[in-house]
Amino acid sequence: MLKCPDMLVNPPRSQPRYRRLADALQQAIGESRYAVGSTLPGELELMSRYRVSRHTVREALRCLAELGLISRNRGIGTVVTAREPSSAHVQKLGSPAGWMRYAEDSRLEVIGNEALRVDAELARRLECRRGAPWRRVTALRRMRADRVLIGWSDIYLPEAYAGVVGAMGRRAGRVYELIESRFGARVARVEVEVTADLFDAQRASALGVPVNSASLCVTRRYRDASGQVLLLSQTHHPAERFTYSFDLLRGGDGSAWLAA
């Protein structure tokens, strides 16, 4: 976090200027320097105080508004509405397809790639025979927008499909789509399981979260039309960085709940 405004003039490479200003203001709000219900300095004053353009101020304020920390209105000013954001990243699902959509807002960074012969436990999960040749790829999942790491993925695919590993994280497209286009396979069904887990030391270290902190664990098993497993990916999201959310609407007859 920033200690003085002029550091915005020559920002480090990793963060855009508006993001730094947003962080500074967010910290001020978190420390109750601006209490909930109070008004932030206006755009013109923030410009001169932090020595950035009005555009940059507005982008920063927009970030805070999207986090629900402030509310902005003409003639009134910028009012603090919350002291802290509710969650860092809320993956708005919208529809069942939303469980497949998170890949578009984030990218894979492959950190491991090993060939293996599946043992009994893994054979059960992959529904293949023991000793079959598979490939395990480990990858971090990073948000495109603000570079925050949101997950650790373990991805299993048959050795016959190992050719797509080079393209993972380098080419657009989800892993199953890479397999489909490269090998002519066809995913017909995805089984999704949602549960919770604890981060072990390796995963915690890679993501920068405490060991044994809570992870939201989402497992997707991809099957072709004959029911064979083509791909299995398991992603652990740090609980304080990633939340799935969706709305259910009442059906017309009042009894059913439908995806919004």
Place this chain on the structure above:
Amino acid sequence: MLKCPDMLVNPPRSQPRYRRLADALQQAIGESRYAVGSTLPGELELMSRYRVSRHTVREALRCLAELGLISRNRGIGTVVTAREPSSAHVQKLGSPAGWMRYAEDSRLEVIGNEALRVDAELARRLECRRGAPWRRVTALRRMRADRVLIGWSDIYLPEAYAGVVGAMGRRAGRVYELIESRFGARVARVEVEVTADLFDAQRASALGVPVNSASLCVTRRYRDASGQVLLLSQTHHPAERFTYSFDLLRGGDGSAWLAA
């Protein structure tokens, strides 16, 4: 909706130019002139096509991104991610209702019931004013079939609805249905958030799981047609006792994922 681009040059007073462009693009997406998965024309082309500044194009695209209709990335372009905003796609699907169905297979065992004046943080979650009178009911959730405890629920309802607390767990029906039948309220929408957490000592002890073990945390916020929060329930499930699981099937055209 616009019929031709040059109408943006002299917009009617009621809508800003960027809003009109967003509407035009949204309509094009809704009519599948840009299919889900396809790429919209780039910013420069939209500028010349609609004769507005790049700033206006970007504002319009930002609107669509916030609606979840598009995803924008450097080097890639603007990809259509949904045909309609999330609230417009209404089709009777099985899986979403599953997020409401667990109550039928388990029962509530009320273990606590206290009146409270909501503090600032809780006021934000309940979207009511600070100091408002609410009721917090704590309950365990036990499977009917084999009596296994599967969760700890914290249930918040306005003090005006406290009359249903006696019937919770003793009368058939979910809490929101009790409120509806007793007080004539009507739930129109439920917002669901899924994340992970750790069990504190109190909850771990009640459920017989280790302290700081992983919990799957599901929060449901029930709203009436005016958007007011009628009920909020947050349930922590022990990860090894409860998992949400569901299937997604490929849509007919191969691009959409539908609940099975």
Place this chain on the structure above:
DNA sequence: AGGCTCGAAATGTCCGTACATTAATTTTCG
């Protein structure tokens, strides 16, 4: 066939200018 490099395409960041709209405050007038 797979991997690497490079240039073009595309969006992101950041600066500036100007005017419009809305709300709050101050001033004026009856």
Place this chain on the structure above:
DNA sequence: CGAAAATTAATGTACGGACATTTCGAGCCT
């Protein structure tokens, strides 16, 4: 003194310019 008008304060809309960063596809090499 109260109401209306004017002024000020604050954000919203829209134009322009420039450079930075990321991705993708083509071409080349092994």
